[in-house]
Amino acid sequence: xxxxxxxxxxxxxxxxxxxxxxxxxxxxxxxxxxxxxxxxxxxxxxxxxxxxxxxxxxxxxxxxxxxxxxxxxxxxxxxxxxxxxxxxxxxxxxxxxxxxxxxxxxxxxxxxxxxxxxxxxxxxxxxxxxxxxxxxxxxxxxxxxxxxxxxxxxxxxxxxxxxxxxxxxxxxxxxxxxxxxxxxxxxxxxxxxxxxxxxxxxxxxxxxxxxxxxxxxxxxxxxxxxxxxxxxxxxxxxxxxxxxxxxxxxxxxxxxxxxxxxxxxxxxxxxxxxxxxxxxxxxxxxxxxxxxxxxxxxxxxxxxxxxxxxxxxxxxxxxxxxxxxxxxxxxxxxxxxxxxxxxxxxxxxxxxxxxxxxxxxxxxxxxxxxxxxxxxxxxxxxxxxxxxxxxxxxxxxxxxxxxxx
Amino acid sequence: xxxxxxxxxxxxxxxxxxxxxxxxxxxxxxxxxxxxxxxxxxxxxxxxxxxxxxxxxxxxxxxxxxxxxxxxxxxxxxxxxxxxxxxxxxxxxxxxxxxxxxxxxxxxxxxxxxxxxxxxxxxxxxxxxxxxxxxxxxxxxxxxxxxxxxxxxxxxxxxxxxxxxxxxxxxxxxxxxxxxxxxxxxxxxxxxxxxxxxxxxxxxxxxxxxxxxxxxxxxxxxxxxxxxxxxxxxxxxxxxxxxxxxxxxxxxxxxxxxxxxxxxxxxxxxxxxxxxxxxxxxxxxxxxxxxxxxxxxxxxxxxxxxxxxxxxxxxxxxxxxxxxxxxxxxxxxxxxxxxxxxxxxxxxxxxxxxxxxxxxxxxxxxxxxxxxxxxxxxxxxxxxxxxxx
Numbered sequence: 057x058x059x060x061x062x063x064x065x066x067x068x069x070x071x072x073x074x075x076x077x078x079x080x081x082x083x084x085x086x087x088x089x090x091x092x093x094x095x096x097x098x099x100x101x102x103x104x105x106x107x108x109x110x111x112x113x114x115x116x117x118x119x120x121x122x123x124x125x126x127x128x129x130x131x132x133x134x135x136x137x138x139x140x141x142x143x144x145x146x147x148x149x150x151x152x153x154x155x156x157x158x159x160x161x162x163x164x165x166x167x168x169x170x171x172x173x174x175x176x177x178x179x180x181x182x183x184x185x186x187x188x189x190x191x192x193x194x195x196x197x198x199x200x201x202x203x204x205x206x207x208x209x210x211x212x213x214x215x216x217x218x219x220x221x222x223x224x225x226x227x228x229x230x231x232x233x234x235x236x237x238x239x240x241x242x243x244x245x246x247x248x249x250x251x252x253x254x255x256x257x258x259x260x261x262x263x264x265x266x267x268x269x270x271x272x273x274x275x276x277x278x279x280x281x282x283x284x285x286x287x288x289x290x291x292x293x294x295x296x297x298x299x300x301x302x303x304x305x306x307x308x309x310x311x312x313x314x315x316x317x318x319x320x321x322x323x324x325x326x327x328x329x330x331x332x333x334x335x336x337x338x339x340x341x342x343x344x345x346x347x348x349x350x351x352x353x354x355x356x357x358x359x360x361x362x363x364x365x366x367x368x369x370x371x372x373x374x375x376x377x378x379x380x381x382x383x384x385x386x387x388x389x390x391x392x393x394x395x396x397x398x399x400x401x402x403x404x405x406x407x408x409x410x411x412x413x414x415x416x417x418x419x420x421x422x423x424x425x426x427x428x429x430x431x432x433x434x435x436x437x438x439x440x441x442x443x444x445x446x447x448x449x450x451x452x453x454x455x456x457x458x459x460x461x
Numbered sequence: 462x463x464x465x466x467x468x469x470x471x472x473x474x475x476x477x478x479x480x481x482x483x484x485x486x487x488x489x490x491x492x493x494x495x496x497x498x499x500x501x502x503x504x505x506x507x508x509x510x511x512x513x514x515x516x517x518x519x520x521x522x523x524x525x526x527x528x529x530x531x532x533x534x535x536x537x538x539x540x541x542x543x544x545x546x547x548x549x550x551x552x553x554x555x556x557x558x559x560x561x562x563x564x565x566x567x568x569x570x571x572x573x574x575x576x577x578x579x580x581x582x583x584x585x586x587x588x589x590x591x592x593x594x595x596x597x598x599x600x601x602x603x604x605x606x607x608x609x610x611x612x613x614x615x616x617x618x619x620x621x622x623x624x625x626x627x628x629x630x631x632x633x634x635x636x637x638x639x640x641x642x643x644x645x646x647x648x649x650x651x652x653x654x655x656x657x658x659x660x661x662x663x664x665x666x667x668x669x670x671x672x673x674x675x676x677x678x679x680x681x682x683x684x685x686x687x688x689x690x691x692x693x694x695x696x697x698x699x700x701x702x703x704x705x706x707x708x709x710x711x712x713x714x715x716x717x718x719x720x721x722x723x724x725x726x727x728x729x730x731x732x733x734x735x736x737x738x739x740x741x742x743x744x745x746x747x748x749x750x751x752x753x754x755x756x757x758x759x760x761x762x763x764x765x766x767x768x769x770x771x772x773x774x775x776x777x778x779x780x781x782x783x784x785x786x787x788x789x790x791x792x793x794x795x796x797x798x799x800x801x802x803x804x805x806x807x808x809x810x811x812x813x814x815x816x817x818x819x820x821x822x823x824x825x826x827x828x829x830x831x832x833x834x835x836x837x838x839x840x841x842x843x844x845x846x847x848x849x850x
Contacts, residue, residue, distance in 0.1 A: 084575070084576065085576060085577060085578060087575065087576075091574075094574075094579055095578055095579075098578050098579060098582060099578070102582075284480075285480060285483060285484050285487075286484075287487055287488055288483070288487055291487070298824075298828075300784075301784075301788075301831045301832075302823070302824055302827055303788040303789065303792075303802065303827060304788070305791050306802065306819065306823050306824070306827070309819060310819050310820075313815045313819060314815065314816065314819055317501075317502055317505045317506075317816070318501050318502050318505075319501055320501050320504075321504070321505065398593070398594035398595070399594070401594040401596040402596060402792075404795075405596070405795055412594075412597060412600065415600075426604075428600075428604035428605050428608070429601070429605040432597060432601040432604070432605055433605075436601070439592065439594055439597065440589065440593050443591075443592035443593070444588070444592050447592070
């Protein structure tokens, strides 16, 4: 009776709920009569679709279509003798990604935690079982090893050189220029015209270049829309509202058909470039609206404080307002980039052979009888992986930036 | 310090000067760019001998249209063909907006279900649909699903005389007669009366603490009358299989229309589901607790307390999703449905005049449609917003 509990009773943790499968099922699936009906009907629906899908995938589907056309899917009709160039680019991308990962995770005690190890082992297994020739499997495996090695190495270096992270954006930018040179040729390499760039390569390239150009353009438009100068504001509003009122496919066609008419006779940008211009003009208007949301969320006190410090308008916008505004809308901006990547499929409608366009050229092969479902499922999985990775990465970034608060 | 007073600051430190200077510079740059583009255009027009003008709209179209809601012949002018395209687009947009709202709100609310399976299924749907491109989904719906339907001779029959085949999907449909039109007017009047009675009932229940029984009986009577009118008065026509193997009567929906509608509805529905989810999450937890303490069950609390408040957050974003749906319907051309965009495309492939069509006709159509959607949604928005002093 005399012993005093060192912990006040109201702070004691609630008793752990004993969860066994039966009570869990009862609580989450069959707690009321209508939930029981729902559960049973959903289970039946899942059973029918999954069973149908599995039977189709194992008996009817002609997966040979995918297997025999890997090259087409990834690089289109890029000349086979120049195969090493896309491979080298993939290698550089993986190497740089490894370094970026290592540098960003420099303070994490174990770079290869259990989850990461499991993911690595699974992806390595998938790559080894990938139905391509043995040398290519070894190459793919080598790329995974490269990723791990560069990440580990970068982490070790970054522990002593914390400033290394500041050079990463520059490295990526230089890498992009190298990629364009490697793909297009010139300066000692054999020329490959953009007509031969295709498949997923074209989607990724168009998306990356458009993102790089539309981001500054969108920020400028957003600042213009929020500006106190009536002429600049009016023009920005007109541009944003006009572009947002139009379907992207109309803008892409405008790019293909109308742009040459508005340029001097000698200047005729090639089809890929015209498509990228269309994509950029379109996304910039949407991005501007996202950034505007961020600008509106910055309290006036911040601007007044900057003024009080003696900063003029460009400096206070560039140093105080914009960084906070952009940080506030990272999820929206990444969402915009994801949809820009998805929108690159519309290049197919204006006659460029990107991933969906490849599908058309495969259906034209007499060897296979209408493999629509197989091809579109494969395309879907590829896109899904890319977009899911992008949205997961953005959530991570968001969390990391919010640690400061 | 005193010496500065009354002395003008130098020009380059004067904010007013810079404000005017920047704007003048901006206008000059814009005029310069426009002039440059304009001279290029006029030179190109002269060089390529392009004729501008809208006279071509009166020429014969000379192409067939797969899906014509109103009668059309190939000898009709381009303007009439474009009109049919507009009707087709509007058909997809109207049905699309109605269906996608149902799908989106269902999926959004389902993610809050206390049934584990249902909420996970809703999340799965959103994750799959939002991370794959719309065009891919449209192609999958068209080639992967509807195009795989059997030929007309081997059609699938569903209960309720619905027939599925490659030639189209046949469903029962009332014939367009004056009688149908009159019944529709009656239904509309009934619906307005029902809304008024509903508001009256809520008012007497809240303000005078009455039971609302008589109004409820009136509402039930209206509902029964409406159901009877729809079943009997409409004179539904069932599709009939003729001896020749053809199907007559009812409504034929082409598989292109169905694929476009299904693709747009499920794609936009996933985005609406996320908007609904965010809207419901934005309602404070205390509102749930207050509703519970009043004795409302979770379904009723959602309908009467939470959802009306969530609507304030939901409707502005819903507006832009509807506009996206309207614009995305232009992807119809990829699966061969003749909407306004694909007919415009056929027109300029045949008759030229890209500049008139791309610079005037297409933007005008979509901008007008989007303005109408925006206007209606803003009206709706005003009714649900908080009325503050």
